Amino acid sequence: MDREPTVPALFSPLAPAIHARHEIVNKQTALWANAFEIGSPELRDRLVDHDIGTFAARILPEGREEVVQLTADFIVWLFGVDDGHCEEGALGTRPHELLGELSRMLRVAENPQVPMLLDDPLAAGLRDLRRRVDAHATPGQATRWVEALRQYFTSVVWEAGHRSRGTVPDLNDYTLMRLYDGATSVILPLLEMAYGYDLHPGERDRTPVRAAAEMAFFVITWDNDLFSHHKESRSGKYFLNVLRVLQDPAHHGLSPQDAIATAVAQRDRVLCLYLRLRRQLAAEGTPQLRQYLHSLDAFIRGAQDWGITSVRYTRPDDPAGLPTTFSDTPTDDSTNPLEIPSVSWWWDLPVPSGTGRTA
Secondary structure: OOOOOOOOOOEOOOOOOOOOOHHHHHHHHHHHHHHOOOOOHHHHHHHHOOOHHHHHHHHOOOOOHHHHHHHHHHHHHHHHHHHHHHHOOHHHHOHHHHHHHHHHHHHHHHOOOOOOOOOOHHHHHHHHHHHHHHHHOOHHHHHHHHHHHHHHHHHHHHHHHHHHHOOOOOHHHHHHHHHHHOOOHHHHHHHHHHHOOOOOHHHHOOHHHHHHHHHHHHHHHHHHHHHHHHHHHOOOOOOOOHHHHHHOOOOOOOOHHHHHHHHHHHHHHHHHHHHHHHHHHHHHOOHHHHHHHHHHHHHHHHHHHHHOOOHHHHOOOOOOOOOOOOEOOOOOOOOOOOOOHHHHHHHHOOOOOOOOOOO
16 A cells, blocks of 8 residues: 655744633533533544644634633534534435534524424534624624524535535535635634624625635635545545545546645645735724734634644544644745636735735
């Protein structure tokens, strides 16, 4: 059997940080997951071992502790849905049934008082999360949180369709849906809540600001695919991952090593574009927008630091070839757009030249 290629040190000039109370947050998240019985006992034991509280503490290193804790518990809940319902559960190969279940779950998020899924631990956890969102969010932030959940649920049903057929989408479709099924957009309202501000829609909904958020999602999910491929490819179950898409004979048919090199170059090019754009947006934006962009930076770097340290991906019993450090130099800093139609429009924005490596 050929040796599995390793993931190189990834380009990341963003500064690492972690909340001072990260150990407490991590312990409280374990207690919350057990109290609400998130996932099966076996899945819950694994999730508790993954230091998810530390992940949230890296995303919000200076945020209000209550919202950092909410974020950590929410991420555990998301893994309970993704791992339990979608990847490991029976509904993961039954998209129509999964759609019905997630639609009921969404109704609980919209209106926690509805008498639905009353015996479902995930629904009970979601009711608690919604109560805490309401305690810290503006009505607009709570609404955006629910709408982002809708996007996430729709995308995992799309993935379940491929899982049920054993098919692999092309790179364009995969890229589009990965922006949502990575559960990145659902974190955005929490970035504002944690620092006590509500970004004005006139700024948040501007095309360049939306693009910056999507670029952050791309980098986070591509990094996750690089970090998680070892775990997923050894599960013996169907999985979707950019490396699988790039290696699929019906599409690109790349070798494992070439697939890694291609995915790394793609995320490097997007990260360079993101850094240039966020520098421009910060220079012309309000203090709230600058905080929002700073939080996107922390989200990217926090996902990276957690990804190379969590046993979810390092797999001490079956070590993955993951990097332990990051690089200051991108493998691809071209200003040409990626040949992926769903995201190539990012390069149509008026963005200054230069890599932006010192952002």
